Amino acid sequence: MISAYTGTQIRETEKSFLDNGVGAVLMQRAAYGLANAVVRELRGGRQRLYGASVTVLAGKGNNGGDGLFAAAMLARRGLRTTAVLTAGDAHPEGLAAFKKAGGRVVRLTPENMAEATAAAAASGVVIDAVLGTGAQGGLRGPAAELVEALGRARPGLVVACDIPSGVDADTGEAHAPVLRAELTVTFGAAKAGLLADPGADFAGRVQVVPIGIEAGLPWPALCRFEAGDLSALLARPERRAHKYSRGVLGVVAGSSAYPGAAVLACKGALAAGAGMVRYLGPPDVADLVRQACPEIVCSAGTVAGTHVQAWLVGSGLDDSDEQQLQRARDAADSGLPTIADAGALPALPDVLAPQVILTPHAGELASLLQRLGVGLDRAAVEASTLSAVRRAAGLTEATVLLKGATTLVASPFQDFYSQAEGTPWMATAGSGDVLAGVIGALLARLGADVGHFAERGIDPDARWGAIAAMAASVHGRAGSLASAGGPVTASAISDAVPEVLRTM
Numbered sequence: 001m002i003s004a005y006t007g008t009q010i011r012e013t014e015k016s017f018l019d020n021g022v023g024a025v026l027m028q029r030a031a032y033g034l035a036n037a038v039v040r041e042l043r044g045g046r047q048r049l050y051g052a053s054v055t056v057l058a059g060k061g062n063n064g065g066d067g068l069f070a071a072a073m074l075a076r077r078g079l080r081t082t083a084v085l086t087a088g089d090a091h092p093e094g095l096a097a098f099k100k101a102g103g104r105v106v107r108l109t110p111e112n113m114a115e116a117t118a119a120a121a122a123s124g125v126v127i128d129a130v131l132g133t134g135a136q137g138g139l140r141g142p143a144a145e146l147v148e149a150l151g152r153a154r155p156g157l158v159v160a161c162d163i164p165s166g167v168d169a170d171t172g173e174a175h176a177p178v179l180r181a182e183l184t185v186t187f188g189a190a191k192a193g194l195l196a197d198p199g200a201d202f203a204g205r206v207q208v209v210p211i212g213i214e215a216g217l218p219w220p221a222l223c224r225f226e227a228g229d230l231s232a233l234l235a236r237p238e239r240r241a242h243k244y245s246r247g248v249l250g251v252v253a254g255s256s257a258y259p260g261a262a263v264l265a266c267k268g269a270l271a272a273g274a275g276m277v278r279y280l281g282p283p284d285v286a287d288l289v290r291q292a293c294p295e296i297v298c299s300a301g302t303v304a305g306t307h308v309q310a311w312l313v314g315s316g317l318d319d320s321d322e323q324q325l326q327r328a329r330d331a332a333d334s335g336l337p338t339i340a341d342a343g344a345l346p347a348l349p350d351v352l353a354p355q356v357i358l359t360p361h362a363g364e365l366a367s368l369l370q371r372l373g374v375g376l377d378r379a380a381v382e383a384s385t386l387s388a389v390r391r392a393a394g395l396t397e398a399t400v401l402l403k404g405a406t407t408l409v410a411s412p413f414q415d416f417y418s419q420a421e422g423t424p425w426m427a428t429a430g431s432g433d434v435l436a437g438v439i440g441a442l443l444a445r446l447g448a449d450v451g452h453f454a455e456r457g458i459d460p461d462a463r464w465g466a467i468a469a470m471a472a473s474v475h476g477r478a479g480s481l482a483s484a485g486g487p488v489t490a491s492a493i494s495d496a497v498p499e500v501l502r503t504m
Ligand SMILES: NC(=O)C1=CN([C@@H]2O[C@H](COP(=O)(O)OP(=O)(O)OC[C@H]3O[C@@H](n4cnc5c(N)ncnc54)[C@H](OP(=O)(O)O)[C@@H]3O)[C@@H](O)[C@H]2O)[C@@H](O)CC1
Pocket: 014, 018, 023, 026, 027, 028, 030, 059, 060, 061, 062, 063, 064, 066, 130, 131, 132, 133, 134, 135, 136, 137, 138, 139, 140, 161, 162, 163, 187, 211
C-alpha cells in the first residue's frame, strides 16, 4: 500500500530529526535520491550523462537546498548545470556546494527573465525546486513569471523536487502557474497532494525516496492499494462456497430512457464474481437485462421482499420513475450495504450511513454539496477534489467515492483512498455503471465479513471505504487492460474484470 501524508505530518515527523541536528543528513539523502532519479531518467532515454544539461529552479528554502545539492552531485558527474535562483536568497550550504562543483548561477531578475527562461527551456532536464512543503500559496513575482513562460515553452524533462511548486501538499490544489512534471521525486513518503487531482496531474509519475524518517510517520492521510493488497483482500471463494454465500446483489437500476445502464451494472457485478444478481425494475428494462445476461433473476417486487446481501441503486434511474426511486430509498434505508449511483444521488436523504457508498462524478458531487449548503460548482470540485469528497463524507455520514482520472474515496471515519489505475479512454458512457456493478459485487461478497478485514489490518468499521477503493482499482485495471492504449467500451471494461481478478 502506498501511504501518503500531509506536508504538516511530514514536517512534524522531521522535526525530531532537525532537533537532533541531523537535518543536513536528511537533505543529503533527499538530494542524492533526486540526482539519481535524474540520472536514471537520462539513461532510460538512452542519453549520455556527460555534457547533458540540467537547470535547477531553486527557491530560498530547503526545497531549493535539495535542488542545489542534487545539481551539485550532477555537476560532479559531468552534467552542465545551471541554477536559476528565483528569490533573492538561496539555501547557503546548497549554493556553496553547487558553486564548488562548478555549476553556473543565475539570480533571477526582471531584466534577465527572458534569458533565464530560454536557458531553462533549452536544457535537457529542468528540476523544479522552488517551493516544497513549506509553501504558503502559489508562486509569486519573478518565479511565477518564469514558470508561466517556461510552461509555454514546453521544456525538456521536468522533474519536481518533493512536489511541483504551487501544488498544495495536503490537498492537491494547484495555485497557477505550476510547471507540469513528468516525474516527482518526493522525500520520506508520498504527499497526499500528489495522489489527488489536480496535483496528481502536475506530478506525473511519483517516486518516493526514503530518507530515514519513515519509522516515525503517523497514520497516513491518504492510502492507495497496490496489486499485492488487492491479492490479499480479494480472497478466492472457499471450497464449499455456494451462490448465496458468495453474495447476492440486488440491483435497482435502469429506466425506459436508460435501460443500458441496468445491463452494464448487472454485467459489472457478474464479472466481479457476484454469486447471484437479482434485478428489480420496469418490465421492459427487465426484458433487456434478461436478454443480455440470462444469469440474472428479474422481478418487479419490493426491496423488503427481496433477500440479498447488498444493494446497487441508481445507475440509469429516471427521476420520474417514483417506484424505482422508492426502491432506491428503501435499499439505502435497509441497513444493508448499498452502492448509490447517478439517479439515486438526488433522491436519497441528506444524512445516510457509512455502509452506503455514494459514487458521484465531479458534477454530481457539486450538486450533492450544493444541496447540503456548500456552494461549490463542478469546476470548484475539480480544483479541490480531496477537500470536496472529504466534506461530502462528513456531511452525509456516508462513504463517498468521487470518480475521475484519480478516484478518491472518503469514509465518514476519516479514512481516505486514492486509486488511479485507469486510462482516459475510460471516460466513456456506461463506464461508471460497470464500476457500480463491481462495487456491488464486492459489497455483497465481503461486506458482512468483518473478520476478513480485521485479519488484514483494516478497521472493520472502515471496510466500506476499503471495498470502494478495491473496486475502483479493479475497474481501473480492467479498463487499462481492455484499452491497451486505444478506445474501450464500457462492455469491454466489464469483460476484462474477470482477467484482472484472475491475476490477483
Ligand atoms: N525539513 C527537513 O529536514 C527536510 C526538508 N526537505 C525539503 O525541504 C522542503 C521544505 O522546506 P522549507 O520548509 O524550507 O520550505 P520550502 O518549501 O522550501 O519553501 C518555503 C520557503 O519559500 C518561501 N515561500 C513560502 N511560500 C512562498 C510563495 N508562495 N512564494 C515564494 N516564496 C514562498 C518561504 O519564505 P517566507 O516567504 O516564509 O519568508 C520559505 O523560505 C521540503 O519540501 C523538502 O524538499 C528535505 O530536504 C528533507 C529534509
